Amino acid sequence: MAKAEKTLDDLFLDTLKDVYHAEKQILRGLTKMAKSATTDDLRNAFETHREETDHQVQRLEQVFEMVGKRAQGKPCEAMQGLIEEGKEIMDEFKGSVALDAGLISSAQAIEHYEIARYGTLINWANKLGMKDAAKLLQETLEEEKKTDALLSKLAGEAVNQKAAA
Amino acid sequence: MAKAEKTLDDLFLDTLKDVYHAEKQILRGLTKMAKSATTDDLRNAFETHREETDHQVQRLEQVFEMVGKRAQGKPCEAMQGLIEEGKEIMDEFKGSVALDAGLISSAQAIEHYEIARYGTLINWANKLGMKDAAKLLQETLEEEKKTDALLSKLAGEAVNQKAAA
Numbered sequence: 594m595a596k597a598e599k600t601l602d603d604l605f606l607d608t609l610k611d612v613y614h615a616e617k618q619i620l621r622g623l624t625k626m627a628k629s630a631t632t633d634d635l636r637n638a639f640e641t642h643r644e645e646t647d648h649q650v651q652r653l654e655q656v657f658e659m660v661g662k663r664a665q666g667k668p669c670e671a672m673q674g675l676i677e678e679g680k681e682i683m684d685e686f687k688g689s690v691a692l693d694a695g696l697i698s699s700a701q702a703i704e705h706y707e708i709a710r711y712g713t714l715i716n717w718a719n720k721l722g723m724k725d726a727a728k729l730l731q732e733t734l735e736e737e738k739k740t741d742a743l744l745s746k747l748a749g750e751a752v753n754q755k756a757a758a
Numbered sequence: 759m760a761k762a763e764k765t766l767d768d769l770f771l772d773t774l775k776d777v778y779h780a781e782k783q784i785l786r787g788l789t790k791m792a793k794s795a796t797t798d799d800l801r802n803a804f805e806t807h808r809e810e811t812d813h814q815v816q817r818l819e820q821v822f823e824m825v826g827k828r829a830q831g832k833p834c835e836a837m838q839g840l841i842e843e844g845k846e847i848m849d850e851f852k853g854s855v856a857l858d859a860g861l862i863s864s865a866q867a868i869e870h871y872e873i874a875r876y877g878t879l880i881n882w883a884n885k886l887g888m889k890d891a892a893k894l895l896q897e898t899l900e901e902e903k904k905t906d907a908l909l910s911k912l913a914g915e916a917v918n919q920k921a922a923a
Contacts, residue, residue, distance in 0.1 A: 598854070599850070599851055599854035599855075599856055600854065600855060600856055601855070601856045601859060603851075603854075603856065604847075604851065604856040604859055604860050604863075607847075607850075608863065611843070669839075669843070670838070670839035670840075670842045670843055671836060671839035671840045671842075671843050671867060672839070673835070673839055674834070674835035674836035674837070674838055674839030674840070675835075675836045675839070677835045677836075678776070678834070678835055678836050682769075682772075685764070685772075686764055686768075686769065689763070689764035689765070689768075690764075690765060690766070691764055691765055691766045691768065691769040694766060694769060694882070695769050697878075698769075698773065698874075698875075698878045701874045701877070701878060702836060702871060702874040702875060702878075704874070705870035705871060705873055705874035706867060706870060706871065708870055709863075709866045709867040709869070709870035710863075710867060712866070712910070713862075713863045713866060713867075713913070716910075716913055716914065717859070745877070745881075748878070748881055749881065
């Protein structure tokens with residue numbers, strides 16, 4: 594297809610593939626982060642969000658079905674970079690009092706990437722008249738925002754109790 | 759320094775370097791995005807935020823001074839990935855009705871990375887008793903949030919007027 598003929602439908606599909614790939618990377622990332630966390634609260638938060646992410650992947654597969662396309666990821670360099678930064682923190686701060694604070698920081702950067710992407714997809718789905726897709730994506734967006742808020746709460750506690758002790 | 763001896767001060771400095779590198783990449787990215795934008799409103803938004811980003815870099819340099827360290831970037835893989843994704847959209851959607859929608863989407867993903875990072879830095883600065891640094895970083899966070907809100911507004915217009923026409 595010539596570039597000039599590309600439309601919002603193409604952009605929607607491209608971004609859907611990007612987010613699909615990102616969520617699958619996050620699934621693996623959350624497993625590692627849960628293992629690294631030093632408090633039960635943080636480990637539970639990561640494990641709970643891992644389960645939510647499983648459902649989010651399924652919702653994306655439903656949206657692929659709605660647009661009549663095969664669920665397929667497109668390498669998401671941004672998420673690869675975010676995960677890489679998370680790994681560096683896990684490595685560099687292993688055993689340190691600041692490890693949990695670092696893990697939370699990485700997780701919140703990941704959440705914000707998703708908040709931006711789902712916000713965009715919802716806007717486009719509505720413009721394209723895909724109300725059902727918009728509704729599914731909105732459910733995921735609410736989960737991402739809730740996770741970010743929980744992590745902000747845990748960030749305050751992590752620093753109070755451990756890293757700044 | 760042994761990993762186990764690392765503290766929140768180290769994590770703060772590491773993240774400060776990450777954001778410093780990210781902002782410098784954004785400066786270049788915004789220049790390219792402004793050139794690609796097809797409406798005056800969007801071009802103006804990118805140019806205004808480029809000027810803000812100049813000040814944000816200076817604020818980070820002030821924070822480096824406050825902690826007695828030389829202003830120095832640390833390659834930020836996440837931002838490299840975000841910028842890379844933005845470039846792909848500029849290339850793949852050049853001349854298309856969906857270009858502006860794509861540019862806005864990339865810019866919002868970038869803004870959300872910064873919103874996450876500055877939120878984290880402010881929390882840590884407060885815990886470390888660096889009230890002046892927290893205040894400076896808060897000024898930047900407000901600008902990032904304002905830019906994100908403006909881009910959301912332009913996203914609605916971009917889609918209405920052009921891409922879904």
